[in-house]
Amino acid sequence: MDKTSLVKLAKIIPSDLLTQIQYIHANLLSRWILRWGSQPLKLSHKSAIVFSPHQDDETFGCGGMIAQKREQGLSVVVIFLTDGRGSHSSDLNIQDEIIQIRKQEALNALGILGVQPSEIYFLDKPDGTLPDLKPEEREQTIKQISELLQRYQPGEVYVPHHKDCHKDHEATFYLVKEAITQAKITVELLQYPIWVFWRAPLFILLKSKDITAAYRLSVTTVQEKKNQAIAAYPSQIQILPSGFIKRFVNPSEIFFKFEY
Secondary structure, X not given: OOHHHHHHHHXXXXXXXXXXXXXXXXXXXXXXXXXXXXXXXXXOOOOEXXXXXOOOHHHHHHHHHHHHHHHOOOOEEEEEEEOOHHHOXXXXXXXXXXXXXXXXXXXXXXXXXXXXXXXXXXXXXXXXXXXXXXXXXHHHHHHHHHHHHHHHOOOEEEEEOOOOOXXXXXXXXXXXXXXXXXXXXXXXXXXXXXXXXXXXXXXXXXXXXXXXXXXXXXXXXXXXXXXXXXXXXXXXXXXXXXXXXXOOOOOEEEEEEOOO
């Protein structure tokens, strides 16, 4: 079953039932990975850059890691690729307002996690367009990312999973991967899952080699900070399924190491 088949399936299942199925599926898969399908990951003392397609992905996927590193005085830079305009409406006036709201929410959330505004970048690509950038704009985006990588020389880079069932998320992975090559730096690349557990049927998109690369990071000591940072995104909380959000309010974060 491919992604097209998944979209067709979603169209014939009532939305309430689909949400329940997705919640059960996400819970089962994440619990399995946390208990049996992952290795423990110790927080490193390396600096990090987190690439987030939209304003909230960084907190859902990496908020605990970010807070822990910042508490230890380690550098964490967060780079948002899109402007987040597509979360509410196609009305241009509303979209302009949403862009500003989501930027402020990002600053508030990351402030709770300990990231300074000077370490937060907004590349402002139109939400939903990352896979379809024209060749010149794609190269310009890769160059922007490459220059930031060269400037900060991170030890770790965090990106959405390359099979994350969202076109901007998957495109972010490949843009960053190309930028790392262009920057000619050596970094550890870790993928954080946002949508893949929610949207993909159990183990259909995640193959055995994906699962074996799974790691779990305990974020118990900063759980309250992460919860507060998630709550700093009210514009998103009100439109996201509650079951979806629950997966990220737990004492561990899941990462998948990418092998070059």
